[in-house]
Amino acid sequence: MSDNNWPDPARPGVRSYPWAIKGRCQVPMWMGGTPSGFCDQPAFGVYIEGPTFRDGWTGEVRRMDGKWKGYSGGLCCPNHSGPNEFGPRVFQDGWSEGGRPMWCAVFHDFINLQESPAEFDERPWEAIQRLEGKKDA
Numbered sequence: 001m002s003d004n005n006w007p008d009p010a011r012p013g014v015r016s017y018p019w020a021i022k023g024r025c026q027v028p029m030w031m032g033g034t035p036s037g038f039c040d041q042p043a044f045g046v047y048i049e050g051p052t053f054r055d056g057w058t059g060e061v062r063r064m065d066g067k068w069k070g071y072s073g074g075l076c077c078p079n080h081s082g083p084n085e086f087g088p089r090v091f092q093d094g095w096s097e098g099g100r101p102m103w104c105a106v107f108h109d110f111i112n113l114q115e116s117p118a119e120f121d122e123r124p125w126e127a128i129q130r131l132e133g134k135k136d137a
């Protein structure tokens with residue numbers, strides 16, 4: 001894991017640790033087919049991807065957990081599949097050997113890899129599942 005601070009999407013020009021970023025949900029909202037600002041709810045990290053399936057009736061790709069699925073370039077509130085304030089969060093940290101984004105899952109009070117549990121996976125939901133297993137152990 002790199003020690004570099006990351007650009008904070010909520011504060012242009014500011015860099016902070018990716019697990020400590022807080023701000024407002026940046027999911028665009030739409031009204032009558034036109035952009036209508038952003039969701040703007042409190043957000044505690046970026047979108048957390050979940051397992052998906054293709055709906056055989058509509059052809060639409062949906063999340064198996066029923067959570068919101070969509071594109072956000074920045075922070076997501078819990079309603080838009082972002083982390084809860086005191087829940088686990090993920091951030092991209094490098095790339096897998098297959099060239100896919102590698103995700104690191106940590107708890108909200110993460111300090112560093114020496115003192116705090118963390119899990120890595122190409123599938124962020126898998127990393128979170130293993131991380132939560134550590135908490136219960």
Ligand SMILES: [Zn+2]
Binds near residue numbers: 025041076078
């Ligand atoms: Zn939102």
